[in-house]
Amino acid sequence: MRKIITILLLAILSTASYSQIDPVLLRKTVRDTSGMIMNMDAVYNRPFLQLGKLPVALGGYAEANYQYLQEDGITEGHQFQMRRLTLFVSSSIAKRIKFLSEIEFEDGTKEINIEFASVDFEFAPLLNLRAGVVMNPIGAFNQNHDGPKWEFVDRPISATQMLPATWSNVGFGIFGKKYTKDWVYAYEAYLTNGFDDKIIDNAENKTFLPASKENKDRFEESFNGSPLFTGKVAVRNRNIGELGLSYMGGIYNKYEEDGLELDEKRKVNVYAVDFNTTLPKLNTYINAEWAWVNVNVPDTYTEQFGRKQQGGFIDFVQPVFKKPLFGFDKSVINAALRLEYVDWNKGTFKSTGGNISDELFSIVPAISWRPTAQTVIRLNYRYNWQKDILGNPPAKLAGFQFGVSTYF
Amino acid sequence: MQKFKIILVIVLVITGLVACEKMLPQAPPDDELLDGPVEGLSYEQNRRFLAGDVAFNDEVFTSQTGLGSIFVATSCGSCHAGDGKGHPFTTLTRFGQTDSTGNQFLHLGGPQLQNRALPGYLPETIPAGATFSKFTPPANTGLGFLELVSDADILAMADPMDSDGDGISGVPNYAFLPSFITPVANAIPRNGKYIHRFGKKAAAYNLLHQTVNAYNQDIGITSTFEPKDVYTGQNIDPEVSDVTVQNVVFYLQTLKAPVQRKQNDADVIAGKSIFIQSGCESCHKQSLKTGFSSITPLSNKTFHPYTDLLLHDMGPGLDDGYTEGNAKTAEWRTPPLWGLGLSPNSQGGQYFLMHDGRAKSIEEAIILHGGEGQRSKNNFQQLSSAEKQKLIKFLESL
Numbered sequence: 001m002r003k004i005i006t007i008l009l010l011a012i013l014s015t016a017s018y019s020q021i022d023p024v025l026l027r028k029t030v031r032d033t034s035g036m037i038m039n040m041d042a043v044y045n046r047p048f049l050q051l052g053k054l055p056v057a058l059g060g061y062a063e064a065n066y067q068y069l070q071e072d073g074i075t076e077g078h079q080f081q082m083r084r085l086t087l088f089v090s091s092s093i094a095k096r097i098k099f100l101s102e103i104e105f106e107d108g109t110k111e112i113n114i115e116f117a118s119v120d121f122e123f124a125p126l127l128n129l130r131a132g133v134v135m136n137p138i139g140a141f142n143q144n145h146d147g148p149k150w151e152f153v154d155r156p157i158s159a160t161q162m163l164p165a166t167w168s169n170v171g172f173g174i175f176g177k178k179y180t181k182d183w184v185y186a187y188e189a190y191l192t193n194g195f196d197d198k199i200i201d202n203a204e205n206k207t208f209l210p211a212s213k214e215n216k217d218r219f220e221e222s223f224n225g226s227p228l229f230t231g232k233v234a235v236r237n238r239n240i241g242e243l244g245l246s247y248m249g250g251i252y253n254k255y256e257e258d259g260l261e262l263d264e265k266r267k268v269n270v271y272a273v274d275f276n277t278t279l280p281k282l283n284t285y286i287n288a289e290w291a292w293v294n295v296n297v298p299d300t301y302t303e304q305f306g307r308k309q310q311g312g313f314i315d316f317v318q319p320v321f322k323k324p325l326f327g328f329d330k331s332v333i334n335a336a337l338r339l340e341y342v343d344w345n346k347g348t349f350k351s352t353g354g355n356i357s358d359e360l361f362s363i364v365p366a367i368s369w370r371p372t373a374q375t376v377i378r379l380n381y382r383y384n385w386q387k388d389i390l391g392n393p394p395a396k397l398a399g400f401q402f403g404v405s406t407y408f
Numbered sequence: 409m410q411k412f413k414i415i416l417v418i419v420l421v422i423t424g425l426v427a428c429e430k431m432l433p434q435a436p437p438d439d440e441l442l443d444g445p446v447e448g449l450s451y452e453q454n455r456r457f458l459a460g461d462v463a464f465n466d467e468v469f470t471s472q473t474g475l476g477s478i479f480v481a482t483s484c485g486s487c488h489a490g491d492g493k494g495h496p497f498t499t500l501t502r503f504g505q506t507d508s509t510g511n512q513f514l515h516l517g518g519p520q521l522q523n524r525a526l527p528g529y530l531p532e533t534i535p536a537g538a539t540f541s542k543f544t545p546p547a548n549t550g551l552g553f554l555e556l557v558s559d560a561d562i563l564a565m566a567d568p569m570d571s572d573g574d575g576i577s578g579v580p581n582y583a584f585l586p587s588f589i590t591p592v593a594n595a596i597p598r599n600g601k602y603i604h605r606f607g608k609k610a611a612a613y614n615l616l617h618q619t620v621n622a623y624n625q626d627i628g629i630t631s632t633f634e635p636k637d638v639y640t641g642q643n644i645d646p647e648v649s650d651v652t653v654q655n656v657v658f659y660l661q662t663l664k665a666p667v668q669r670k671q672n673d674a675d676v677i678a679g680k681s682i683f684i685q686s687g688c689e690s691c692h693k694q695s696l697k698t699g700f701s702s703i704t705p706l707s708n709k710t711f712h713p714y715t716d717l718l719l720h721d722m723g724p725g726l727d728d729g730y731t732e733g734n735a736k737t738a739e740w741r742t743p744p745l746w747g748l749g750l751s752p753n754s755q756g757g758q759y760f761l762m763h764d765g766r767a768k769s770i771e772e773a774i775i776l777h778g779g780e781g782q783r784s785k786n787n788f789q790q791l792s793s794a795e796k797q798k799l800i801k802f803l804e805s806l
Binding site for chain 1: 431432433434435436467468470471472473475479481482483486489490495496497499524525526527528529530531753754755756757758
């Protein structure tokens, strides 16, 4: 009898599972094609699939690559990497209440992060409330980081090794937009949990904002009870492009515990500007971001940890072949170039007055093929020059990267 | 057809890129690098070398792994970039000892100043009345060879009474051993004291002694060898394992000796002759030899460090009023000159020479010699400009 029930159950389940992948029942969510999409919209500007009349839509992306890099004659050989597998779940809870979550598996399953998990309440176009795990809107990359959107295998170094992309925290905030004929104006403002003292006390041996991502407790409790403020204003013109100005700042250290003072309050301030445009006629896409970091580091601490940092990147993407290829009607081949610079320690040595280096310059030419807009196959050549804190002859790293990234 | 053209272009591009080795940065020539192991290590020794390399160059201490609470640097590599000489940024300050009676300021944080502190802590300051000296971190290369020079050979170079009348005496620094050090079998002690050889004042007996002190005094890291916390002065749990310490010691022992460049250059050859004729080699001995070692590539080798490992009186200009062990305040151990020309590659593109980095060029360093080095300095000053350049070119080739 048990066997019969088991067989029946399996039969029913197998029918159901067939139904779940029946493409007839899957429908794509409508995407905005107005040309007025901004970086802040990136979280919803993704392909989702909805099953029948279910209120939940699913999506995600994956990134896998091969690389062969060599630094001053030393190589780790051929490396195959599954960098990311990200799953999205979105839901329209009510007409103007939405939920979206993004869960990311990085480097296999070495890191599993909730990058975004928020409920949005729309009271008016200019007033929306967002609550949950939000992506702090500093610069543009942090919010607009999906692999398939980029022609480069690596994420920008300034965005991930100076700024802490992807940087998510629990909190609340408001955002809104105002449209006119050719313009759209937007703002975002959030209060979230924030950084901790690892930013100046870490094994990277440099002021390193991403070190705070090691603190998984930040999704549950604030390190010091002081909120981190992140705000951004942005403007987009249909013909010119988008310009964003953002700020993120707050106290990063534990200055008291159990009512006892431990240190003075020390702030971290981050300022960023981002810009993107598509040149008319040439169709060249240009995307740039630059950021400045100021950290209140005690004078009695080591200069190894910078008080000021700055860095950014600029990407040029030029479509060079835009015709059907291998049956892909909207196939595009792009030539691209990224230039990057990061100075992790801007200043001079007290002992000599000489410049503190700890900086990197990188150039990444690339070729990418997009059989569809949502999938990219990319070939990059990377060349980095990195100087240590003393400014000794730079370590030179170069190599080839080949990767695939696609929404699904 | 178009498809195949595109595929062909892509394949050609990929093949071209991958085939072009010039697109990948090659290793600098071996003689331009100070790091890297001696040739001939076994597989097992290579593994130990790599483990030591990681601990030395990659392991950065944080408050969670024991840094401080007061310290000078956060890692070994912070002070010895590329295993070369250090920069004033990580210069050490030692204070509190003026003669062989020992350090009178141990109760106030001596002998080393931990001039940096974790947030919320206060670093040390030099106590009133204490004399001090600043020590720029030395290069690490070839230390294993220096460790294996026998006491007998060191004593053979000593001339405490200046018997030969050349104005150069040279004495070893005899000092008591810390409890965790076992003297070598062929050591030649005197009144319970042993010849020390590492450090500006030759106050460290061997590389284990040097390493344990550096972990403790530079980074604030305790070990089973030195359990005393620099901040509290109390014994605490070890913050670095014995294995890691031993691996670092092995790494330092097996770093290659610097390789001289341009050995056949006429100016370099001429400069070497001038170096010897000027009397520099009286202290900066060109060649020494190692004794037996279980590490075959180090065993019974002749090498060229340009030091005698002895203390010499360098005159009042270099007398900071501070000393260690049995040395007098004006006495300094002859620093090895090998690797000298590569110093700017680890000192941020410029020279910081002499014990505290006060000399910004080789010539300035020579001019700062006094005491037992006075005669050689005078000889240098009498050289023609061309001869001086040849001498400096030779020193830069080391």
